[in-house]
Amino acid sequence: MKDLDPSYIQAPEHRRDSNSIPNQPEEIRVIDLSRLDDPKDIQNVISEIGDACEKWGFFQVINHGVPLDARQRVEKTVKTFFDLPREEKIKVKRDEVNQVGYHDGEHTTNVRDWKEVFDMYFKNPVVIPSSTDPEDEGIRLVYNKWPQFPSDLREACEEYARHAEKLAFKLLELISLSLGLPKERFHDYFKEQMSFFRINRYPPCPRPDLALGVGHHKDPDVLGLLAQDEVGGLQVRRRSDGVWFPIRPVPNALVINLGNCMELWTNDKYWSAEHRVVVNTTRERYSIPFFLLPSHDVEVKPLEELVSPKNPPRYKGYKWGKFYASRNRSKFQNQDIETLQVDDLKVVT
Numbered sequence: 001m002k003d004l005d006p007s008y009i010q011a012p013e014h015r016r017d018s019n020s021i022p023n024q025p026e027e028i029r030v031i032d033l034s035r036l037d038d039p040k041d042i043q044n045v046i047s048e049i050g051d052a053c054e055k056w057g058f059f060q061v062i063n064h065g066v067p068l069d070a071r072q073r074v075e076k077t078v079k080t081f082f083d084l085p086r087e088e089k090i091k092v093k094r095d096e097v098n099q100v101g102y103h104d105g106e107h108t109t110n111v112r113d114w115k116e117v118f119d120m121y122f123k124n125p126v127v128i129p130s131s132t133d134p135e136d137e138g139i140r141l142v143y144n145k146w147p148q149f150p151s152d153l154r155e156a157c158e159e160y161a162r163h164a165e166k167l168a169f170k171l172l173e174l175i176s177l178s179l180g181l182p183k184e185r186f187h188d189y190f191k192e193q194m195s196f197f198r199i200n201r202y203p204p205c206p207r208p209d210l211a212l213g214v215g216h217h218k219d220p221d222v223l224g225l226l227a228q229d230e231v232g233g234l235q236v237r238r239r240s241d242g243v244w245f246p247i248r249p250v251p252n253a254l255v256i257n258l259g260n261c262m263e264l265w266t267n268d269k270y271w272s273a274e275h276r277v278v279v280n281t282t283r284e285r286y287s288i289p290f291f292l293l294p295s296h297d298v299e300v301k302p303l304e305e306l307v308s309p310k311n312p313p314r315y316k317g318y319k320w321g322k323f324y325a326s327r328n329r330s331k332f333q334n335q336d337i338e339t340l341q342v343d344d345l346k347v348v349t
């Protein structure tokens, strides 16, 4: 039996093999966005998105307008970066104050993830809440950290992120319409957006039965757009019964998933699904998520239009920046407790 550092060992109930995956996986919907060019089909696309958001909180899109060559450029340059010796990579290591750059020690809950990552904010510099002091409600400017080599990493990432952001807003409009709300209902929430772009590399792992690339979690954001390569490993938990399903890699597709903010805004009509990444013994895997995050001063609580006496608010709500900062703080300062989860904010009925 090959050795695995104990910090990576998942509790038995969270391991790859502890939750059965059906032999005939139900497919997560793949939606062709070029159908939006046909006025007669637009409403169908909107209803399919709404249905996927309700049942899964996940779907895939193809013909989405993010150019393949922009994505391939990121994949190529970032591989050059990850192949550098660790001493080089940690020159742009993230720290408690500035949580962008390289890191290889992320804990989703208490267990370490089998991966290394490179993070950057979409806006540079970005205005974010101060995250080190719980009493401090201040904000500060954070600058991305770029490595000297490869020198074209920055340009490749920035170009890709611009396309990803454009698509994220288009999807947000479609989601808004699917809820019967005006197309631009959410726009004002992103004046000082803290959107975040990440590149994950999952190396081959000697014990995929014990470790995970990313442990089970929900994303705290509004909406995520994820480019995954052909290796596979991402799994999502079905809302209706909690069974895990693989998200099949589809060439040049993007995986879209809703985060906690959307779940709260829609008062649980739409779902933010738990997901995780399983690893394997032979092939490294890359994924590139773009997380759409609101401005730090946005109140995240059920939208007035979506609550009624029959459907009262299920959440107390929170100020986004404060929630985000306390989540990051708990990750850094007390890794013995699970990080703050949005379900902790549910109104107990």
Ligand SMILES: O=C(O)CCC(=O)C(=O)O
Pocket (backbone or CB within 6 Å): 198, 200, 214, 219, 226, 228, 233, 234, 275, 276, 277, 286, 287, 289
């Ligand atoms: O790599 C993946 O497929 C998913 C990564 C993920 O869930 C995350 O970074 O939040």
Ligand SMILES: [Fe+2]
Pocket (backbone or CB within 6 Å): 217, 218, 219, 275
């Ligand atoms: Fe995630």
